[in-house]
Amino acid sequence: MPVDDATQDVTSATSEVWSHHIPVPGTPEGFTARTTYPTNPDGVEVMLERWQAESEEPPHFHPGDDMTVVVEGRMSVQFYRMEARSLVRDGERIFLDEGDVGYIRAGRIHDARYVEACRLVYVHNGAFAFHLADAKVD
Numbered sequence: 001m002p003v004d005d006a007t008q009d010v011t012s013a014t015s016e017v018w019s020h021h022i023p024v025p026g027t028p029e030g031f032t033a034r035t036t037y038p039t040n041p042d043g044v045e046v047m048l049e050r051w052q053a054e055s056e057e058p059p060h061f062h063p064g065d066d067m068t069v070v071v072e073g074r075m076s077v078q079f080y081r082m083e084a085r086s087l088v089r090d091g092e093r094i095f096l097d098e099g100d101v102g103y104i105r106a107g108r109i110h111d112a113r114y115v116e117a118c119r120l121v122y123v124h125n126g127a128f129a130f131h132l133a134d135a136k137v138d
Helices: none
Strands: 031-035 044-051 056-061 066-072 074-083 086-089 094-097 101-104 110-114 118-125
Touching (some): 066 094, 074 118, 094 101
Antiparallel strands (some): 031 044, 056 110, 074 086, 074 094, 074 110
């Protein structure tokens, strides 16, 4: 069936891919996701995420490596290391803009700030989990 030229102009604002987002219990305010569950035990979990501008995630870690593709917006990530039961910044804050891809190793403590409203493709190796870092930032 032929497609009308007007319907070929699809953006993240008009694509159905970005519909049906819901809040996820136990995650920070300002976050909604549309998820899929892996049927392969060696698979990945993928989420299409939307974050409101100026929302943020506190220091946390995930059980598997992850990859984030910034479809729209601007975000930043700060890494931390644990020293004497305190979190210490590990390096400079990293900024990711539209089109950038960021990777975080399993267990690496980090935060995330959404400088602008963001649409992200988030891929987690294995089943996703969000664990708060149990320490104060120095």
